[in-house]
Amino acid sequence: MQKRRLILTLCGAAALANTALAQDADEAPPPAFPETEIFLFDYDAEAESNALSNGRNVTQRAGYDNQPYFTKDSASFLYSRDDRTQTDIWEYDIASGTHTRITKTPESEFSPTPSPDNRTISFVFERNNSIWQLDRARPDAPTWALEAAGVTEPVGYFARNYATGDILYWSRYGFNIALTSAERPAYHFISGHAVPATPHVIPGTDQISFVHRQTNEQVWIKAFDPATKAIRPLTSLVGTNANYTWTPDGAILQIEGGKVYRWKEGGEGWEVIADLADHGVASANRIAVSPDGKRIAVVGLPGA
Template sequence: MLAHLLILIVSGYLALVSPGLAQNPNEDTPLPAFPETEIFLFEYDMAKSDDPLSDGQNVTKRPGYDNQPFFTNDSRTFLYSRDDGTQTDIWEYDIASDTHTQLTATEQSEFSPTPSPDNQTISMVFERNFSIWHFNRGIAHAPAWLLETARIEEPVGYFARNYETGDILFWSRYGFSLSLTHSDKPGHHFITGHAVPAAPHVIPGTNHFSFVHRQTNEQVWIKALDPETKAVRPLTQIVGSNANYTWTLDGSILQIEGTALFRWHEDSDGWMKISDLSDHGLASANRIAVSPDGKRMAVVGIPAE
């Protein structure tokens, strides 16, 4: 039987756990229940400090799990992980045509789709061995093990890949640690333990990464990593308990706590609440992505009844 990876979204949406096993027709064990989440798409005006969101739409609007949106470099589409009741596959949403296209159809689940700048290669966390795999669009049915040459034995929960430099920062789902590796070089470099289960990011306009770290004093911080020097620099404490966040084109960080949307910039005086998603039809939300052109925002949440 095949182990199914489930990203469990509850009150902080922070736990990455391994749910039940694949269903045998002769067994009474229920199929894994993926959390019900939708992806909402908004117009985003980063110049506004008072509710920069407008024209919100529930673009998935179906029963089931729709999560982990990642915009392509041209800002015309985003990739996301979507379940069919038993497993997840990678799908793509085209904004202009309002259409959804399935990109993978393997026998196991895929998560965290990360497209290359030309959107021809897509990296992902693959349930086959909880490692990072990738595929070319023309042969999506045959993904290849990206970290095979690096001999990474730790199971990967989340990762960020810099396609330009080849650097990859990944979070170990059992070790709660972060390590730096490279797509073309063997080995990996341990960065830190006590890492919170949240996706790291490539910081826009740099080759640096950001990640979330729980310090020994229990404060939870977003920090920056220079992959060249391995130096780590604290940026800001997170708001509340939700460790999911994203970067915007102007170097700001966005984070959601409950239905409140907050923005932080290094030159600003801490976090500022800029919107309440309950005013836009959401009962709760936790994950967020902003398009590379800075004009749209995807929010994962639950619609208000």
């Protein structure tokens, strides 16, 4: 009898524990996204200092607003925005100052990348941790962009050349860079020891840049040519922030220590062109340039 009572007691305790676990799961806090804002500036490509002006916080809300990417006409930018449970793709129209929600899925979308004609958007989708795409006319019906390539490796960041179909991506767990295609079966391993950072199609070329940690521990931005499979070192990073972007005239911009640096091939190395503290921006780490070269979006926080 005592043994039976002990068994019943243990079963009851287990049931209570399971109930408590279920309640804890139901009451679990939503995913924690970092607090970030997007600031928009006018950019003077000819200025050697104080190259930014007319800065304003264009998101200005509590939550995660990040990964801006300008449309080809430079009239708007896409970005990833959270609703406290997951992220969706939103669009900010510069002229009207309005924000429009593009996706509304149960999963999160990151790194929204518009096609040159602005009809298609590619993004990293948590549905299978890969690159997906959607037609703006049917935002509720995204399709897997790497299905033809047959690549199932989880993707963290990517760059897509819509003209050639080439996609260069950073492996989410492998920390390597590889080349694939949105149009055909394709896979080419480029390099290991790649730093988690968004690759970029280099303006005016079909080459794609990425960030690589060398065996001597130096971290470099390098260019990869899909046609020849050649890798060319460009420049080492200023500091530790691996986020950077290209301007239409072929310069690289990077934020480090609250300052915006610019590098031009054949120039004298990295030069400071703006101090974000002068514009009331702190903790900035991501930057994007409009295709017309007239505006810059910076991800950071309002300064004290």
